[in-house]
Amino acid sequence: MNLFEKAVKNISPLNREAMNQVSQRLDSLAKPPGSLGMLEKIAIQLGGITGDVFPRVDKKLVAIMAGDHGVVKEGVSAFPSEVTPQMIFNFLSDGAAINVLTKHSGGDIICVDVGVASDIKSDDARFINRKVKYGTDNMAEGPAMSRDEAIAAVQVGIEVVSQQVKKGVQLFGTGEMGIGNTTPSSAILKVYSDLPIRELVGRGTGLDDNRLKLKMDTIEKAIELNKPDPKDAIDVLSKVGGLEIAGIAGLILGAAYNKVPIVIDGFISTAGALIASKIQPKSVDYMIASHVSQEPGHIEMLKLIGLKPILHMDMRLGEGTGGALAFHIVEGATKILKEMATFQDAGVSGAL
Numbered sequence: 001m002n003l004f005e006k007a008v009k010n011i012s013p014l015n016r017e018a019m020n021q022v023s024q025r026l027d028s029l030a031k032p033p034g035s036l037g038m039l040e041k042i043a044i045q046l047g048g049i050t051g052d053v054f055p056r057v058d059k060k061l062v063a064i065m066a067g068d069h070g071v072v073k074e075g076v077s078a079f080p081s082e083v084t085p086q087m088i089f090n091f092l093s094d095g096a097a098i099n100v101l102t103k104h105s106g107g108d109i110i111c112v113d114v115g116v117a118s119d120i121k122s123d124d125a126r127f128i129n130r131k132v133k134y135g136t137d138n139m140a141e142g143p144a145m146s147r148d149e150a151i152a153a154v155q156v157g158i159e160v161v162s163q164q165v166k167k168g169v170q171l172f173g174t175g176e177m178g179i180g181n182t183t184p185s186s187a188i189l190k191v192y193s194d195l196p197i198r199e200l201v202g203r204g205t206g207l208d209d210n211r212l213k214l215k216m217d218t219i220e221k222a223i224e225l226n227k228p229d230p231k232d233a234i235d236v237l238s239k240v241g242g243l244e245i246a247g248i249a250g251l252i253l254g255a256a257y258n259k260v261p262i263v264i265d266g267f268i269s270t271a272g273a274l275i276a277s278k279i280q281p282k283s284v285d286y287m288i289a290s291h292v293s294q295e296p297g298h299i300e301m302l303k304l305i306g307l308k309p310i311l312h313m314d315m316r317l318g319e320g321t322g323g324a325l326a327f328h329i330v331e332g333a334t335k336i337l338k339e340m341a342t343f344q345d346a347g348v349s350g351a352l
Contacts (some may be wrong), residue, residue: 003162004250007257011282014048015297022047025337030346038310042288042333049261049286053252054338057171057261060107060327062098062320063160063251064091064175065272067115067153067243068135070144071222072180076215078205081179085120088113088177091319092124098175098319105327109175109320112160114153115243130156132243136184139222143239144184150238150246154279157250158257158291160263164260171330172255172262173290174269175320178244179205182295185271187219187240189297191230192274192304200297202267202316233278241275248272253279256286263330266315267295267321270302277305290326291315 001009022044027033034040046055066088068081090096091111094103101108112128113120115133132153136144145153161172182204189200201216219240226239237246246325249272255262256276264273264287276283289307292299294316302309310326343349 001153004151004214005206007158007253008280010346011253011256011280013258013282014045014285016048018051018053019044019048021053025053028342029336029340030343036179036336039329039333039336042330043337045285045288046261046334051259053336057331057334059168060105060171060173061164062102062107062109062173062175062324063164064098064109064111064177064320065157065244065251066111066113066177067247068117069180069184069242070136070138071140071183071218073138074140074214074218075114075211076183076218077180078207079179081117083179084116084177085118088116088120089176092122092127096316096319097321098324099273101321101324103127105324107173107324108329112156112247114156114247122141122181130158132156136242139184139187139226139240140218142190143226144241145238145243147234147238150234150241153243154248154250154253157247158254161251161254161258161260165260170260171327172251172260172325173320173327174248174251174265174272175323176244176248176265176268176318178242181242181244181268183215183219184240184242185268186297187222187244188236188274189301190219190223190260191228191236191240193300195300200300201208202297203302231351232275233275237275245272245275249275249279252276252283252287256280256283261288262286263290263323263326264307265290265299265320266293266318267298268318269323270298270305273300274305288326291322293322
């Protein structure tokens with residue numbers, strides 16, 4: 001049994017006893033029951049994930065999974081694939097939005113090469129080379145990757161989380177970098193959604209009307225050609241997915257396997273979350289949706305998984321930026337549990 005199979009098989013349900021204890025603790029605090037809304041729901045979820053009435057998320061990490069896409073050859077992106085490694089070096093130079101926002105949240109980043117089309121040389125400890133393949137193949141001409149390659153990329157994500165948990169990470173965020181990756185993300189969504197494609201596909205990094213239509217046509221062509229099986233998430237991933245999307249699915253499965261919470265970023269990250277939810281439905285309990293992006297299909301994807309986003313910020317950058325912002329909310333939920341006075345502590349009369 002490989003790590004992928006072991007992780008999927010051994011993801012546990014949430015700890016209901018700890019969740020009940022957290023709920024009782026919240027109801028004892030000096031406030032009307034349920035008045036902190038999603039903060040309370042997150043606190044209860046964290047209790048269930050960790051088995052701790054006072055969960056901690058002091059050490060936070062955004063794992064940026066990077067990969068390129070052969071479908072870029074079809075003209076579905078406003079930027080060339082060369083931008084992917086350029087942005088990775090920007091992450092490692094602390095020059096990107098994700099660096100600013102993760103640092104602001106008190107967290108760190110790592111960048112994992114799962115499938116960048118070129119070799120990246122860096123001595124930065126935050127860079128991890130786990131390349132499965134030099135970018136996906138063009139899904140408009142055939143499968144994006146083989147089934148074995150898809151599983152290998154998922155396993156990379158599981159391994160990354162397992163290694164980082166050993167280093168003390170208590171809260172993960174998903175991040176991504178890969179020019180053209182809204183196209184496979186939209187294709188994954190279309191496989192699972194009955195909505196018309198025009199309601200699922202967005203402009204990505206800024207396509208005009210003609211190239212937006214080309215993008216929609218390319219997705220429909222790829223699905224018709226490859227016939228991904230919605231009952232087999234690995235089949236969907238291999239035929240119309242991406243290596244970094246597979247890596248993100250692995251991050252989520254790895255977080256669930258290791259009993260740590262993971263904050264899901266935007267559209268591409270949620271495509272990985274959708275795949276993870278189909279591989280192992282119990283993994284959904286370990287996910288926290290950070291925000292809903294401007295990509296039209298994102299809210300549909302969240303609904304398919306059963307996630308409710310915390311923030312509505314009209315963001316569409318990716319990288320993990322929405323997740324880094326949501327770290328503050330998640331940490332706030334833990335501090336409410338630990339630092340807020342109970343009715344008895346505060347000398348306040350409780351509800352009759």
